[in-house]
Amino acid sequence: MRGWPAxxxxxxxxxxxxxxxxxxxxxxxxxxxxxxxxEAKLSDLDMESLEKLECVMSLEDALRVEIKEDDLxxxxxxxxxxxxxxxxxxxxA
Numbered sequence: 628m629r630g631w632p633a634x635x636x637x638x639x640x641x642x643x644x645x646x647x648x649x650x651x652x653x654x655x656x657x658x659x660x661x662x663x664x665x666e667a668k669l670s671d672l673d674m675e676s677l678e679k680l681e682c683v684m685s686l687e688d689a690l691r692v693e694i695k696e697d698d699l700x701x702x703x704x705x706x707x708x709x710x711x712x713x714x715x716x717x718x719x720a
Contacts, residue, residue: 644716647689648709655682665706672705686712 645665653660656672663672669679679702683694686708692715702708 644690644712645709648686648705648712651682651685651689652705652708655679655685663705665704665709667705668703669705669708670703683708683711690716692716 649660649663652658652663652669652672652674655678656663656674658672674682680699683699683702687693690712692712694711694715698711698714702711
């Protein structure tokens with residue numbers, strides 16, 4: 628389209644994944660989404676195993692992906708969750 632800047636679909640999807648992860652972690656931890664940074668440790672957000680599992684299941688449902696069980700136990704930070712979701716997201720067409 629003339630007059631509109633080109634937008635990378637990968638960039639849009641990346642932003643949406645990060646936003647969705649932060650939103651669901653916010654719900655699970657009762658921490659405002661604005662305070663959830665990629666470097667934040669899930670344990671510092673009071674997310675123990677059960678909350679982590681519930682959050683991952685919600686992400687899987689919302690984004691229609693499946694995170695490997697081995698990856699689940701490696702999730703220590705918000706960025707780890709974002710990266711795990713990105714690894715299982717289908718590549719853009």
